[in-house]
Amino acid sequence: MTQTVCIIGVGHFATYLVAGFESAGGTMALRLFSRTPQRAERVAARHPHAEVFETPQAAIDGASVVIVATRPADVETALAGLEFADDQVVVSVAAGVTLERLKRLIDGATAVRALPVACAAINKSPILMMPENATARAVLEQLGRVYVLATEDQFTAGTALVGAFYAMMFPLMDHLAVWTAAQGLDDDLARALVVETISGASAMAEHDRHLPFKDIWTSLAVPGGISERGMSEVEKAGGLAAWSGALDAVVGKLKGGH
Numbered sequence: 473m474t475q476t477v478c479i480i481g482v483g484h485f486a487t488y489l490v491a492g493f494e495s496a497g498g499t500m501a502l503r504l505f506s507r508t509p510q511r512a513e514r515v516a517a518r519h520p521h522a523e524v525f526e527t528p529q530a531a532i533d534g535a536s537v538v539i540v541a542t543r544p545a546d547v548e549t550a551l552a553g554l555e556f557a558d559d560q561v562v563v564s565v566a567a568g569v570t571l572e573r574l575k576r577l578i579d580g581a582t583a584v585r586a587l588p589v590a591c592a593a594i595n596k597s598p599i600l601m602m603p604e605n606a607t608a609r610a611v612l613e614q615l616g617r618v619y620v621l622a623t624e625d626q627f628t629a630g631t632a633l634v635g636a637f638y639a640m641m642f643p644l645m646d647h648l649a650v651w652t653a654a655q656g657l658d659d660d661l662a663r664a665l666v667v668e669t670i671s672g673a674s675a676m677a678e679h680d681r682h683l684p685f686k687d688i689w690t691s692l693a694v695p696g697g698i699s700e701r702g703m704s705e706v707e708k709a710g711g712l713a714a715w716s717g718a719l720d721a722v723v724g725k726l727k728g729g730h
């Protein structure tokens with residue numbers, strides 16, 4: 473069944489979602505509402521199936537799925553006073569907003585948490601979802617592969633990895649590209665080599681999904697070879713621990729710390 477999807481809060485992130493829905497075929501009607509209508513209108517102008525509404529109630533009425541894409545602190549204000557139908561599914565993509573917090577705002581509608589990331593725009597996002605919901609899944613699967621998590625703590629850890637680490641890959645890639653270019657390679661070549669090396673490793677990890685990562689490493693790192701030499705430097709500098717420390721810090725922030 474073709475869904476009608478409403479998006480409340482059309483800022484930076486919603487543009488990725490709309491782009492992803494369009495590139496997945498654009499069969500869904502998109503009903504947009506945002507605090508600053510001009511932003512929503514700019515998005516709608518680029519997507520033939522998107523329409524902007526003057527009030528949030530007009531936008532959600534008739535939608536089977538309502539995606540809440542305001543910043544976390546704005547979720548209560550954005551949903552205050554709105555009336556939801558019992559058969560609607562409200563999907564919050566606001567980082568850190570718990571299911572209980574969402575449920576309090578949406579009458580008898582069904583609450584779902586989700587976390588796609590920016591590569592939703594090219595239909596390649598890992599998408600966290602909680603709980604399982606077939607209606608939400610049908611919409612979210614257009615943006616990538618859906619993974620259902622069971623608890624808020626799992627969702628928080630997943631948000632650190634899928635949400636924050638996804639973004640943190642880019643400074644890492646930049647660091648590697650800058651280093652490679654500094655060795656005398658052309659900038660574009662350095663960039664391409666970084667991207668293809670990481671995507672090649674990801675593709676191999678996907679292909680050999682039955683193997684633990686450690687076994688793949690062992691098969692690659694010949695004793696005394698260059699990979700082992702490189703990794704020993706990373707470990708000496710606390711490189712791997714820095715990544716898990718960073719994710720711990722993200723979890724702390726998601727749980728209300730700094």
Ligand SMILES: NC(=O)c1ccc[n+]([C@@H]2O[C@H](COP(=O)([O-])OP(=O)(O)OC[C@H]3O[C@@H](n4cnc5c(N)ncnc54)[C@H](OP(=O)(O)O)[C@@H]3O)[C@@H](O)[C@H]2O)c1
Pocket residue numbers: 480481482483484485486505506507508511541542543544546549550551565566567568587588589590635
């Ligand atoms: N950025 C990412 O890659 C990413 C990834 C995963 C999840 N998310 C989540 O996506 C959400 C949005 O992030 P963002 O980066 O897109 O922020 P953003 O650019 O500030 O967009 C939020 C939008 O919500 C609108 N808004 C605020 N209050 C509203 C209200 N009461 N009613 C209707 N619309 C309202 C804002 O309007 P104005 O234009 O007037 O400010 C703005 O356009 C966050 O909760 C974040 O956790 C983001």
